[in-house]
Amino acid sequence: MSAAPAGVPQQETAAAAAVSVKRVSKVFGDVHAVREASFDLPKGRFLTILGPSGSGKTTLLRMIAGFDAPTEGDIYIGGQPVKAVPPHKRAIGMVFQKLALFPHMTAAENVAFPLKMRRHDARTIPEKVERYLELVRLGGYGKRRIDELSGGQQQRVAIARALVFEPDLLLLDEPLAALDRKLREEMQLEFRRIQKELGVTTINVTHDQREALVVSDEIVVMDGGEIQQMAQPVHTYRTPANAFVANFIGxxxxxxxxxxxxxxxxxxxxxxxxxxxxxxxxxxxxxxxxxxxxxxxxxxxxxxxxxxxxxxxxxxxxxxxxxxxxxxxxxxxxxxxxxxxxxxxxxxxxxxxxxxxxxxxxxxxxxxxxxxxxxxxxx
Amino acid sequence: MRPSRAAYPIRWRVMDILEQVAGKLWPRSFSAGLPYLMLLPALLLVGVLVWGLVEIGDSSLRTLDTSTFLMSENYTLANYQRALSERFFTTVAGRSLMGSLIVTVVTLIFAFPYSYLMVRTQSSALRKFLLVALFLPFFIGQVVRAYGWLIILGNQGMVNEALGLVGVTPIRLLYNYPAVLFGLVQYMLPFAVLMLAPAMTAIPAELESAASSLGANWISSFRHIVLPLSKPGLVGAGLVVFTLSLTDFAIPAILGGGSQDFIANAIYDQFFRTSDQGMGATLSLLLVAVGSILVGLVFMVFGAGTLAMGGDRK
Missing domain, CATH: 2.40.50.100 (RNA polymerase II/Efflux pump adaptor protein, barrel-sandwich hybrid domain)
Known part of the structure; x- marks a missing residue:
């Protein structure tokens, strides 16, 4: 959206932002999934990428996570270009659409997994796991198998697992889409509370305008692979940038x-x-x-x-x-x-x-x- | 009230008539018995099998009188004694068991990446190619395939001719233990892949993405996620490959050239060469026993649910 003001070196703006997406495009065959997307997200902010299905929002998220490489453009995380960094070396916690919890492990083992993979001191792991299970209000549930937990509890395990290694960035790929309305609204507030408590920079992807308005500090509205507007929720709602945004929200x-x-x-x-x-x-x-x-x-x-x-x-x-x-x-x-x-x-x-x-x-x-x-x- | 007959498609009327007939033959009050009736064919088949086993059990307890070539009248355990003590039989048994174990391990090692690639590849052309390559050998019988190997690996075979071109004297590639194992692995690979693939399909690709975002490189992701979750497929495939190898006849016979007999070959010899029905029956029963015990052990260790391919993981 807003290009760096003239005279300010590129490096500096990139360093100030926790995530910086610069003119990123993704082409699959002859489909332009994402077209010249750019935005800067300051540290500690909660950004929601909102758009209908096929708008390119998930593709953009997957590029930030490192699962797909941009066809053009660059992504900076913490001021560093991440083009050459594979997903497992990026300090990104991600909550997946279908949660992707490991079914053969207990809740605690799931949460401990990133700590083990990142070679944290084995003696500190149980204490950390318990602390994060407490954070998502699942204290004492560590020994449960994943299939012994309710949908909402599984959500919480997935959040704890994505946050336990203190990533620089948390990505949410429509994890609430499958929940019923009441639970979804409860979890939206829960996401907001945890995000504020930890201050972790977060990018959420959703097609649910209500969720975007409720949880976010900033909303990026996407359609047809292009960013239509980036603004705070109030502005997105009250002063839509174009007819698409006006129509999509409200x-x-x-x-x-x-x-x-x-x-x-x-x-x-x-x-x-x-x-x-x-x-x-x-x-x-x-x-x-x-x-x-x-x-x-x-x-x-x-x-x-x-x-x-x-x-x-x-x-x-x-x-x-x-x-x-x-x-x-x-x-x-x-x-x-x-x-x-x-x-x-x-x-x-x-x-x-x-x-x-x-x-x-x-x-x-x-x-x-x-x-x-x-x-x-x-x- | 009689709606015009033409309004009903002919199929409906046929079905109506069939239903009426069925109603006469099998009144509604019998319907509780229907599931049992449907079980009957399976029960009959198993019954015949059990009856056969009893007959074989009976034969196994009689010895062959070599002077009259008749089976003895009275029961004796002499055949079992011979089977467990005579060096020839223990060698064959050891060879079969060891061979099957090696074949199982090697087959699973080959089948795992094959099915992983088949399940995970983005390219539908590659998936089709892998599937066709897998099914093609099924259309070629085991015996024909073994003969194929004779042509390729024989002393005047393609491999030796190629080696001859670079000045290597012909090597004996056939009629030894490795040749039999090689043939068995090649024969078992499709079975293993077909049993592994559904188990792998049941592992969502998202789990591997998740593992990678959580800091696991591909080796860790394989070790901690893919391998443990493929366990049901591995156990099932291993069981099938092991039992099929243990009871295989054609490949040891053809590629082993009579010098590498497996249990099935020994049984064949007893029945059709020495005509010692008793000994053949004894070996058959022992083979069934060993196989059943192994399957039972695997079930005890991994749980019977492991064979319920990938479905419900609870």
Missing amino acids: VTNFLEGSVVETSNEAIALSVGGMRVKGVAGGTAKVPAQGELAAGALRAEQIRIAPTVQGFSGLANVVSGEVRDAIFEGERIVYEVVVPELGGAVLRVFDHDAESHQQFGPGDSVALGWNAKDMYIFKK
Whole structure:
């Protein structure tokens, strides 16, 4: 993403970052799995690489781990280029998608494995193993066989095993993907707690946007092998760099139309003949008048009411008809057909349905939103 | 209510009729007995086998009267005494057991990297090649293959001709112990690979990646991960190779040229050359006993579950 500022020597920026990925590409046959990916991750930070399957996120992680070599570009860990360093000589702890615990060993033997392989003093190993099992709240479970542990406990063994030799870097390859939702959310917080406790630099790969938002200090969003945005979770969510990021994270409505007016940041689109006001989104060039553009609008930024009264402060007000009302527990999702916008269907959240009037299919409603909440991206 | 018959495919109607017939022959109330009925063919086969063994056991207790060429009427343990004391038989037994052990070890050493490569290779062309190379010998019978070795290794064979070109006088490559062992290893390799491959497929490649990320070089990864997890395959393959080698007939006969007899050859000689049914039966029973004891020992040491190829590791 951000190239080193002019005048600052390359070496220095690489040394400051725990992990530095510089213009890394990976080509499998005629597939560009990763294209010119670059980012710097400062020491002690928790980075999540977020993207749909096939976005190249796992390939990027495997290159950092050393299982695949980049076709082009360089990776620096602790300021050192690692091109010539095989995986077993990199100080990287990794938690695998299917955990890859050794089934013929006990939990303690699994955790002791990296210490034995790295020739730690045999007398200190049992104490260390126990300390890390305590860290993942598995104290006393050391003698259990792997298949005698529950899914969550196996996760914890895998984490302890990846951390026990105090690696410079912890890599997580979607280890939570197979867990049920409740356990997954519990483990996300657990990852966060352990990471903060040890301060180990961590790179996590996931396709779960919620997980990315919950656990990370930084999020890299990938699609089609390219990095779309690197930012803190709040910024990734609130100021997406482009339409892909806006669409991938959160529930987003897109209104497509041609630009009818631009002044500074403010842009007006004509959608189905109606004038809709928004602001320029992302870092790309602001679309010019007459160009096609899409306005991205989060479902929770739209207000819904029986009539337009009370929407006086809002830049955009439309009326529509409820097509479906979906009860999701903590919120109701309305799908509203808006004839003024060329029959576009907007999804609207109501998070406080108990104190609001509830609508059913066929009800007429008014919708309104602020211009600053709609980001307009060039098509 | 009668839906048009044409709506039913002919297959359905055939199945309906079959089901009706089956219902008449085997009413639902009998259904608890069905599994036992299905066991019957297997039980019959095993029964015949057991009956044969009893007959052989009976023969083994009678000696051959060399003047009349008839089996003795009364039971005696003389055959067993002879088998365990006569030098010829102990030599053959020792040769077979030792040979089978060597063949097993050597075969497993060769089969292990072969199946590892076959299971792990990224190239489907290489995997196909390895599989074809493995199955091709199955289409060529054991005897034909042994004769093939005669052509290659004989005094006027290809190897000696090639050596002759560089001025080496013909070497006797056949009709000795190494030749028999060589032939057996070559014959057993596919069996061993076929038994090892499923066990190795059951080891996720991710485990080796994990070992490597945890600091294990390939030797440690092999020693601590691949080898222990292949144990079920190794035990199964070892057992099969050992028992097949121990009871092999054709390769010792052809490549050993009569001078390197294994137990099966000795049994054949007793039955068909000296016509001493009693002695042949005794040797057969002893062979069955030795084989069973070995299998039993392996099960006791490694657990009977080790042969459940790779499936459930619990």
